[in-house]
Amino acid sequence: MASTPAPETGPITSKPEPESTKKLTYLLIALAAYAIVLALPQPAGLTSSGQVALGLLVLVVILWISECVSPANSAVILTGAAVLGLMGTTITEGGKVLTSSTALGTMLTGFSSTAVLLVAAALFLAVALKHTGLDKRIALLVMSRIGVSPARLILGAMIVGFVLALFIPSATARVGAVIPIMIGITAALGLAANSSLGTALMIVTACACSIFNIGIKTGAAQNIISLNFMQQAFGQTITWSQWFITALPFTIGMCVVLFFTALWLLKPKVPSGEDMASQLRHQLAELGPVTAAEKRLIAVAALLLVMWSSEGVLHTFDTTTTTQIGIAILLMPKIGVMHWSQAEKLVPWGTIVLFAASISLGNLLSNTGAAAWLADQTLGKMGLAALPVIMVIASLSLFSIILHLGFASATGLASTLIPIMIAFTQTLPVSPETAFGIVMIQSFVVSFGFILPTNAPQNMLCYGTNAFTVDQFAKVGIIVTLAGLGLILLLSATLWPAMGVL
Numbered sequence: 001m002a003s004t005p006a007p008e009t010g011p012i013t014s015k016p017e018p019e020s021t022k023k024l025t026y027l028l029i030a031l032a033a034y035a036i037v038l039a040l041p042q043p044a045g046l047t048s049s050g051q052v053a054l055g056l057l058v059l060v061v062i063l064w065i066s067e068c069v070s071p072a073n074s075a076v077i078l079t080g081a082a083v084l085g086l087m088g089t090t091i092t093e094g095g096k097v098l099t100s101s102t103a104l105g106t107m108l109t110g111f112s113s114t115a116v117l118l119v120a121a122a123l124f125l126a127v128a129l130k131h132t133g134l135d136k137r138i139a140l141l142v143m144s145r146i147g148v149s150p151a152r153l154i155l156g157a158m159i160v161g162f163v164l165a166l167f168i169p170s171a172t173a174r175v176g177a178v179i180p181i182m183i184g185i186t187a188a189l190g191l192a193a194n195s196s197l198g199t200a201l202m203i204v205t206a207c208a209c210s211i212f213n214i215g216i217k218t219g220a221a222q223n224i225i226s227l228n229f230m231q232q233a234f235g236q237t238i239t240w241s242q243w244f245i246t247a248l249p250f251t252i253g254m255c256v257v258l259f260f261t262a263l264w265l266l267k268p269k270v271p272s273g274e275d276m277a278s279q280l281r282h283q284l285a286e287l288g289p290v291t292a293a294e295k296r297l298i299a300v301a302a303l304l305l306v307m308w309s310s311e312g313v314l315h316t317f318d319t320t321t322t323t324q325i326g327i328a329i330l331l332m333p334k335i336g337v338m339h340w341s342q343a344e345k346l347v348p349w350g351t352i353v354l355f356a357a358s359i360s361l362g363n364l365l366s367n368t369g370a371a372a373w374l375a376d377q378t379l380g381k382m383g384l385a386a387l388p389v390i391m392v393i394a395s396l397s398l399f400s401i402i403l404h405l406g407f408a409s410a411t412g413l414a415s416t417l418i419p420i421m422i423a424f425t426q427t428l429p430v431s432p433e434t435a436f437g438i439v440m441i442q443s444f445v446v447s448f449g450f451i452l453p454t455n456a457p458q459n460m461l462c463y464g465t466n467a468f469t470v471d472q473f474a475k476v477g478i479i480v481t482l483a484g485l486g487l488i489l490l491l492s493a494t495l496w497p498a499m500g501v502l
Contacts, residue, residue, distance in 0.1 A: 022068075023068035025068075026063075026066035026068035027068045030059050030062035033055075033058050034081055035055075037051065037058055038085055045376075047093060047368055048089045049086060049090060049091050049368040049370075050369050052082070052368075053364045053365045054370050054373075056081060057361070057374075057416060059077070059078065059081055060074060060078050060361065060412070061412075063078075064409055065406050071351065071353075071409070072349070072353045075350075075353045075356070075358075078107075078357050078361060079360075082103065082361075082364070083100055086098050086103035086107075087100055092367070092368070092369075106364065107360045107361075109360050109363050110357060110359030110361075110363065113359050115224045115225060115227070115355075116359065117320055118218070118319060119221050119224055119352060120347070120352050121320070121323040121327045123347050124331075125167055125168070125301070125304075126167070126169065126174075128297055128330050128338055129177075129297065129301075130173065130177065131342060132291065132294045132337050133294070134297055135168070136177060137287055138163055138164065139164070139177060139178055139181045140181060140283055142156055142159050142163065143156045143160065143185065143280055144281055148270060149270060150268040153200075153201065153268070153270065154200060154204050154263065154268070157201055158204060158255055158259065160178055160181075162208075162215075164178070165209070165212035165213070165216050165219040166216060166218075166219075166301075167304075167305075169220060171210070171456065171458040172457045174458070179205070179462065182201045182202060182205060184280075185197075185280070186198040186201065188278075193465055194466060194467050195269075196266060196268045198465075198467045199266055201467070202462040202463075203266065203462070203467075203468055204258060205458075206473075207450055210448070211251060211254045211255060213410070214444045215247045215248065215250070216243075217240045217243035218308065221355055221410075222411045222446050225362070225414045225415055225418070226442075226446065228362075229359075229366070229418045229419055229422055230418070230422065230440065230443075233426070234436045236436060239311040240309060240319050241308070241313070242312075244309070250444065250484075250488070253487045254480070257480055257483040257484075258476075258480055262476065265475060265476055265479070266472070296335065296337055297330065297337050300326050300330055303326065307326075308322060308323075354411065354412075358411060358414075362415050362418070362419045365419045366422070366423070371422070371423040375427070376427070379396070379399070379421075380424065380427065382395065384424075385427065385428055385429065389430060389434060393441055393442075396424075396442055396445075397441070397488055400442060400445045400446060401445065401448050404448055404449060404455055405452060405455065409457070410446050414446045417442070417446065418443060418446070421442050422435075422439055434502050437496065437501040438502070441496075444488070445484075448481055450478075450480045450481045451477040451478060451481055452470070453470060459473070
């Protein structure tokens, strides 16, 4: 019998995974698009550095939309591409020619922003809540007390989202803490994750997170990045309490819309809730009594909330300063609740790097005149300057909502869109105060991530539980988005002008 030939030996090679090939393709497309923008003839009214800034904008938009690299990697690529592009140009006409060192310094300006410090400090606060388990205790306490019925459970999910949003600036962190509890509630009732109740709880958790991102100044990084650009452009800012009061009627209205939309459209059903209530009480009991560390954290969190809400009334400390003091207390021996070595492992440093790089890009777009040029070539051609303020707000809001369909990060959308909005509003025949108000309203709309699961990280986390389909999420999201746009216009025509916002 002939022997079977032995297989040939040699180096084992593996084919690249299709997903990796796809990501590499998008990265090459992004870099090629950047090179093409730089190679185009310089448009009239745009400086050479402004053309580089627009090329960088095209580069990062492709990176963010395709998600071919991580957020932190996109920041590194952005900085490197900027240095190569800016060398030999000037930021303003007649300015000093940039070398590699000064170009790098230009792209590092965002890292010295107090807005970055605030986001970093707030993320440390989120880590403290997770480290002590206080976030889980809050969620279990609320859900165990709220009662068992579809309406009560949906309300409980929204209350948990609001309480956590007061102290955790990361939508991902907030939803990540809540999802296991919502899954546990569904399982305790003997229901599948994709049951009508599981679907409703997950969709409400994601959408409520976006609503409270809008309602609370420190609830989302995009709020901070928008305010940073606004403060630089208009020379004014807004306190934590002013933001909260301004957004409050919108937040309440959106919560009411989400509550009834979920009940009407998803029709969640709940069997006997004794098992679920018992399990929640059991999970809460397993946490044991409130620990000393949790008590200290509660005291610091309450102090921060008082300081934030009384800024400009009882004291002159801004939000960044008070948050930094709070984090310093939480890191102190004996007094605090964690050590640096414990906290640094849990802080999403990539988010901070992306945030700083986004501010640098926004500053570059503004300082080179690229934002103003782009605003004139896009929004300026729409004839909005001749329209009433309410119609300007309607047009800009619709523009932002449509653009958001392609973005997975509200932070990326804010860093892209807000500088352009600022440049455009400064050309309108309105007062600086009204222009500031228009941009602030647009900073609310930036968080409209309601339609697709890919529109926000918290949506994707909930979608990953397989509790709902894209169609189910979109049906709720479209109604909530249309209601949100209607509320924006209603408040812009009535309450907000009376409050001095417009």
